[in-house]
Amino acid sequence: MLRWFLVVFLALVLINGLTPLLRRWGFGRLPGDLRFRLAGREWDIPLASTLLLSWVVSLLARLL
Template sequence: MIRWLLVVFLALMLFSWLTPLLHRLGLGRLPGDMRFRLFGREWFIPLTTTIILSLIAAGIGRLL
């Protein structure tokens, strides 16, 4: 259980560090990525970007 928690934590850290690079590549501005303001705060839900990154990760996983 602790091992999976550590893996999820490291993956979230890596994703947060790579977010500026992904934005420069155009990910995060795809159709299906939602950005809206609610209660004075901007919310971002990257649905399409998440699906694309998951497919890339699954492809890499299959090759290994």
């Protein structure tokens, strides 16, 4: 249980650190990514970017 918590925590830290770099490359602005303002806060739901990144990671995992 503790191991999974640590893995999820480290993955979230890594994703949070890579977000500015990924935004410069266009992730988060693909067709299918949702961005809206609700209650004075901006919300992002990157559906297309998540699918694209998971596809790339699974392709890399199969090649290795």
